[in-house]
Amino acid sequence: LFLRFSLKSQPLLSLPEFQSVSTGTLVVKEPLNFWGGARVKPKDTKNSEPVYEPATGRLEYWLINLTRWLHIQLPGGSFAYTRREPLGVCVGIGAWNYPFQIAAWKSAPAMACGNAMVFKPSPMTPVTAVMLAEIYKEAGVPDGLFNVVQGGAETGGLLCHHPMVAKVSFTGSVPTGKKVMEMAAKGVKQVTLELGGKSPLIIFKDCELENAIKGALMANFLTQGEVCLKKYLISVSDDSTVTVHQVTDIARAHRVAANLQAGTCYINNYNVGPVEVPFGGYKMSGFGRENGQVTIEYYSQLKTVVVEMGDVESIF
Structure with missing residues (x-):
């Protein structure tokens, strides 16, 4: 068939x-x-x-x-x-x-x-x-x-x-x-x-501030926030400083992603959904x-x- x-x-x-x-x-x-x-x-x-x-x-x-x-x-x-x-x-x-x-x-x-x-x-x-x-x-x-x-x-x-x-x-x-x-x-x-989804946005201290701001705005206000990937919680390290690079400690990013109970994790990007990449949630997100x-x-x-x-x- x-x-x-x-x-x-x-x-x-x-x-x-x-x-x-x-x-x-x-x-x-x-x-x-x-x-x-x-x-x-x-x-x-x-x-x-x-x-x-x-x-x-x-x-x-x-x-x-x-x-x-x-x-x-x-x-x-x-x-x-x-x-x-x-x-x-x-x-x-x-x-x-x-x-x-x-x-x-x-x-x-x-x-x-x-x-x-x-x-x-x-x-x-x-x-x-x-x-x-x-x-x-x-x-x-x-x-x-x-x-x-x-x-x-x-x-x-x-x-x-x-x-x-x-x-x-x-x-x-x-x-x-x-x-x-x-x-x-x-x-x-x-x-x-x-x-x-009640999704968190985690901003590491080695982030590039401008990209972090753009990502936070997209994550909260894309289509007026009426999207299943809206970031309801933004977590910022207390000792964050402005640097000129994106998250450089990729090992840490992978470690955090592995410990998050979430169906989809984005590192240095947001809402990327090509057809080849599975999308879905954990727990109450289905x-x-x-x-x-x-x-x-x-x-x-x-x-x-x-x-x-x-x-x-x-x-x-």
Whole structure:
């Protein structure tokens, strides 16, 4: 099924409209998604492109990594192998702060793994998920593989309880994430939760002050602070002094990162999210990962096949 879908997906990899994700149109439409444009007003297309560019290469990335099977040699010439198979119908429930990007993050790996996705955007930002559906259709994605359903909490509950749904991927608040997990558990459905984070920003004494200030401003006020990576706690060493370099004690930075109970740590940067790098949280920030090869594990199920090349042995 993966191979067949990969072949069908070739139009997605070559269609110019998909590669660019119609950035200019999205820059116009996405602000309208937020209550008539009152919240977000990009200065220009160039400055707004990073919001949409992370979505463009995702399907190609996962298609390339789907063909990796594991082969295990056993005694006597026998062997075993594993294969990844689709889950079936996956549900994606998005938040309002990054509506288009979240829709792409969830739908691309789901469909690349051979699943169908039903995506419910936030009722506050319903527009650009529909635009993504139009882009997929124009690219040649078969009807029914990506579906957008509008609605609020009741609609989300129906999707989580539906017997044909095999997985739910949710981005949003901790209280709602707990409800999604509870509803999915009744059907023993797989769940990915990307929930809110109370993230610290640690400023070492050997930091470069200007970069530290720029990082702190970005970490607290990017999109008015309405982002899951907002830094609610800024920790500054009491004996900090201004130097002319970034953090130079990389060994210390690695040591601190290893001791932080956090799903993602940034050293000398902030909010870097290329498709190759997994993203997700620890503890109350949820579980499961978006992006990276590991995402294939969350949108597929693993089958083991054991092949005996000799006679069957029996204790009877």
